Amino acid sequence: MLSRSAVAAEWRLARARLIRSRLGLWLALLAAGLAELGARAAVPDPAGLAARSGMMAAVLAVAFTAGSDADRAALPLTLTHPTTPLSLALGRWLGAVTVAALPMLAATTAVGIARSPSPLALLAANAGGLAAAGAAAACALALVWVGGNAGAGFLFLYIGVLSGLSPVGVRYLAPHGALPRAAEWMLALLPALWRYRVLAAGSAVAWLHAGLWITGGIALAAWRVSRR
């Protein structure tokens, strides 16, 4: 069902993409931009910064390591070798999370130096950010293997623009209409910044939500690959 060497083979693909594609450049820009915003914020929010940078970087990493047409077209050939869809999905997810951790750590470290939050708060923020990145990567992986990088583009914009709002906030801002209700559902179900910001504080609901997305997203992605 799961092969360690097959997972490692998929995980290693991320390194080549980081160096040889524009992924590295985009991640550096993302880290620099978010660190700058974090350093200028009135109140330091390392947990929010870690969650946002981790999630956005994870979606970018999935788009560059699994979502391109060529990547998806190469999957059937890989499956003629002794591997499994689950190994494939787990390896790509692991690679995306590993890559996403780099800009996240860079951004939180830069803000930590500028605004000097406690090392413990930084550690908790990075742990939460890693879980948020994991959930976003799993969600993005399932989306790109269903519909290509359009799914990753949607998720990236959603995380960057909308997901800081909670469903309660949306109801307060727009109490009527089908679109706000759809947004409410989306914010409740999909990985979202408003929910994962509290991962660092140890919110059990947020950890459960992230855990479910990690397992569910990887399983969904593996199922999608097995149907190709």
Place this chain on the structure above:
Amino acid sequence: MTPALSVEKIVKEYRAGRHAVRALDGVSLALLAGEIVGLVGANGAGKTTLLSVAAGRLAATSGTIGVPGAAPGSAGSRRVVGFAPDGAVFPPTLTVREVLDYYARLHVSGPRRAALVARALEIGGLAEVADRRAAALSRGFSQRLSLAQAAIGARRVLLLDESLSGLDPVARRAVCDRLAALAASGVAILLSSHDLAAVERLAQRVIVLHRGRIVREGPTTALLGERVLELVLDGPADRVPPGFRVTPFGVETDLGQGTVEAALALARAHRLAVRASRVRLRSLEDVVLDALEDGAR
């Protein structure tokens, strides 16, 4: 002798709108160790579908695929059955060597992997492009990389889809030699190709597929053993004798058990102005075209 791969009554149906299209209709075959079998037929005959089903890349609607000692579709069967699809796509940004290393990791771990990659590079004749990006390869090299990844590891069966197309004559001869060497080492090869001259030279057995069915199958020597009498005429034939076919230069007939003299006498009786005649063995192209005509009837 236990077949290295057996295919039993495979049926594969696709949905095309409201209709079901039967791409394979009860195909059965067995591949023996060390044997090269040519799979030929017109476009759309079902060759690629058959190879994809045999490789476990497509699920059959019904029928069974058997690999000794491994469950169908399992990692064990994929360890011994390699597939080289036509127009294969490899993980982007990797070099040829890295692509092979990526697949090799799925077969073995540790220092043995380097030996597998080196052997695959040798089988594909890819040493000169080993450090070039796989995505930038020409079609010929891409086909060779497809073959190399199929042969990686302990593959005992190779399913090759048009692996000889896009190759220049020198590369094609080299790949044919490597395939013959692989077969000599006990690997069973099912080679789908439109290059009938190469199939004629390589394959011990030929299978002709037409509209998802096997319409002719047999040892290459038996299929090609029949003699053909070709007659070059001074002008077009007014009346073609029974059993003769019109060709661009005159007429020809399968001799079967008959003699050249008898066929020439029949031609003279029909007042054909014979300028020259020659006897040749049937080519695989003749066999395939006849089989496809029979299958179409």
